[in-house]
Amino acid sequence: MSDTxxxxxxxxxPEKVRSWQAAGKxxxxxxxxxxxxxxxxxxxxxxxxxxxxxxxxxxxxDSSVQxxxxxxRPLCSESDRAMVLSALESVDAVTIFDEDTPQSLIEEVxxxxxxxxxxxxxxxxxxxxxVLRNGGNVxxxxxxxxxxxxxxxxxxxxxxSKAANDGGTx
Numbered sequence: 001m002s003d004t005x006x007x008x009x010x011x012x013x014p015e016k017v018r019s020w021q022a023a024g025k026x027x028x029x030x031x032x033x034x035x036x037x038x039x040x041x042x043x044x045x046x047x048x049x050x051x052x053x054x055x056x057x058x059x060x061x062d063s064s065v066q067x068x069x070x071x072x073r074p075l076c077s078e079s080d081r082a083m084v085l086s087a088l089e090s091v092d093a094v095t096i097f098d099e100d101t102p103q104s105l106i107e108e109v110x111x112x113x114x115x116x117x118x119x120x121x122x123x124x125x126x127x128x129x130x131v132l133r134n135g136g137n138v139x140x141x142x143x144x145x146x147x148x149x150x151x152x153x154x155x156x157x158x159x160x161s162k163a164a165n166d167g168g169t170x
Contacts, residue, residue: 004083007083007094007095008056008094009095010096013056013095013109014108016056016093017056017109020092021112025052025054026051026052026054027055027056027109027111027112027113028048028049028052028055028111028112028113029055029056029113029131030044030045030048030114030116032057032058034057034059035081037085040143042090045057045088046090047141047142049091049092051115051141052113055092056095056109057095058097058105059081059082059085059094060096060097061078064097065078067100068100082094102126102127106126106127106130106131111131112137113136114127114136114137114138115140115141116140116141117140117142118141118143119143122140125138
């Protein structure tokens, strides 16, 4: 069951992060589309959470995902994606952003640690300069190989195509 108290309005996110920091909690921030939640996401978020005491996720809005991934995405709505993420034990808060990058959201929340997957070079991570300027850290964590939403979508398309070519006898 998801915890709707973890779903923060964009205006509430900086306030929540500051309250955690004032209580001495180290806040970790990450972001993404999280369109079809898979084992790679779950492992990544658990690893990110272990770097601090609170984990907040900046979730790309539906329109942001469409601009980044194309007109057929997202497969799941932003409210569904936020609900699924909020159900994870490793996640303390989720807030949705509409821009193509979380740069301005990160500048607003100023987490102690900004995290992305190891497929990102730190120099390319949106918000990294702001976090570093504020005395925070920017880190990458290893990803579970062979796991991606795009890979899942491609497998579904392949299976659907195969079933259609086999006359639907699957």
